Structures are given as structure tokens and as C-alpha cells.
Amino acid sequence: MIDKLVHAAVDTIPGVEGGGISRTEQGTVRSSHATAGDFHELDELQSRLEEGPCITAADDPPPSGIVLAQDLAGDDAHRWPRFAPAAVERGFRSIMSVGLSVAGTRRSALNLYAGAPGVFDASAQLTAGLFGLQAAMLLHGADHAARLGHALETRDLIGQAKGILMERFTVDDDEAFRLLVTSSQDTNMKLVDVARWLTKEANARAGASSGPASQTV
Structure with missing residues (x-):
């Protein structure tokens, strides 16, 4: 179900090329449900570098729960000085990480990647937030079942x-x-x-x- 939800978010939000779920536990980020290998690699890269939108969404989320990078080659580059150029080199300029409130010690995020800058307008953020809410409910259910x-x-x-x-x-x-x-x-x-x-x-x-x-x- 979570795989289908991530694919639905990618297909629904204009400009998004792929995404996945990152889960932070004991300082380590685990990537799952990525729509392609590139996005799994980008999630794992943030773990290795200990910086990036999904790390911020887990460790220091804003009140909205959404961490937005509209242009990693521009104004957002300084926020993650090691991750930003690596993402741009792989062809991705915009990232949106939606923090997921999940019971227990795990902290999670729905990460959406776009090749063009400035993709995520207010409508995209609202839609991503709704998908994030559904993802959190599914993850909570999976954790509860386990x-x-x-x-x-x-x-x-x-x-x-x-x-x-x-x-x-x-x-x-x-x-x-x-x-x-x-x-x-x-x-x-x-x-x-x-x-x-x-x-x-x-x-x-x-x-x-x-x-x-x-x-x-």
C-alpha cells in the first residue's frame, strides 16, 4: 500500500519525477518504497552526509511539517552544502520532504524529487501534506501490527x-x-x-x- 501511495504522490503532483520514504532511527536514515534506484540513493546519501531535507524534516521540522528546497543550485544550496551539489549533479534541483508523525522512536519523511527548480507551489505542498498524512497512518498501522x-x-x-x-x-x-x-x-x-x-x-x-x-x- 505504501508503494502505491508514493507512486500516486509522484503521479499527482506536477513536475515530481520520483520519491520515497526515509525513516530515521538511532541516527541512521533508512530508505524504503523508492520509486526508482536514483531516489533510494539520494535518501541514503542524506544519511551518509548527515544533512539534507529529509534529515531536517526528521530532526528539526518546521511547524508545517514540510521542508522545501525550491532550488538546490540557487538559494537553497547553502542550507545543505554537501548534499545540494550532489543532488544537482544527479539532475535534481527541487526536493520536498514531508515529515510523518509516527508513533514510537522512528521519525519518517515522504521525499519528493524534481529535476526543475521552483516546482512546489502552494497546491503541491497541500497535496503532498495530504499524501504524507496517509503515509503516516499506514506506517503507524504497520508499526502497530509488528x-x-x-x-x-x-x-x-x-x-x-x-x-x-x-x-x-x-x-x-x-x-x-x-x-x-x-x-x-x-x-x-x-x-x-x-x-x-x-x-x-x-x-x-x-x-x-x-x-x-x-x-x-
Whole structure:
């Protein structure tokens, strides 16, 4: 869906030649959903140089949430002195980065690139902002689904581990959980990692005890 949204933004806004999503986490920018390799490279270049519109949109966004570079070969060149000439050399004079508000530590931007200067008028900025809102909602949904999936996996592993301990030591649910917590503290392992190890160990035991079926002749 996000791929389709980025392509729709590129197709809808006049003069835009391509775009992508950049996500900033722990000081590193990751490029995704780029409409072509050139735009992925430009997003990654901003990460390596630690400057550019998408970095500004993530680290120091204006109130509008939109960072606009109308001419990287002109008035905007001084804002990103290393990135601007590199982008111009690759044939891009205008960039618009729309900051995306996404829950969690990730900071993101929808980046749109144009070869000509002065492409992004007020209408283009409004349209890009609307696409950015939709992208933020999709990214938030993806992040939420990932967190939910991890939480469900953790719950299932801990539930399986408690069941193993309850059967093995004839204890109730609360005591089984206490044993897991104690093991986690004693081994300095995360609770879910202890549960994962115990589950794998029990499955390995079950497999070994069943063994190959004996054949009679």
C-alpha cells in the first residue's frame, strides 16, 4: 500500500519525477518504497552526509511539517552544502520532504524529487501534506501490527513455558511464572528468551524420546 501511495504522490503532483520514504532511527536514515534506484540513493546519501531535507524534516521540522528546497543550485544550496551539489549533479534541483508523525522512536519523511527548480507551489505542498498524512497512518498501522505480532509471540512463548514447568514440577500457573522470572534474573536473560529456550529444550526432548518407530520382522 505504501508503494502505491508514493507512486500516486509522484503521479499527482506536477513536475515530481520520483520519491520515497526515509525513516530515521538511532541516527541512521533508512530508505524504503523508492520509486526508482536514483531516489533510494539520494535518501541514503542524506544519511551518509548527515544533512539534507529529509534529515531536517526528521530532526528539526518546521511547524508545517514540510521542508522545501525550491532550488538546490540557487538559494537553497547553502542550507545543505554537501548534499545540494550532489543532488544537482544527479539532475535534481527541487526536493520536498514531508515529515510523518509516527508513533514510537522512528521519525519518517515522504521525499519528493524534481529535476526543475521552483516546482512546489502552494497546491503541491497541500497535496503532498495530504499524501504524507496517509503515509503516516499506514506506517503507524504497520508499526502497530509488528508490535502486536511480537507481543502475541511473547505471550504464546511464556504460556507454553509455564505449561511445561507446571507439568514438569507439578506447580500452579503463578508458581510457574515465578520460576520463569527467577530464571530470567539469575541468568540475566530476557524473560521471553528464557521461555523460548525452555520451549525448544522441551520440544527437543519430546523428539528424542519418541525416536524412530521400531520395526518388527
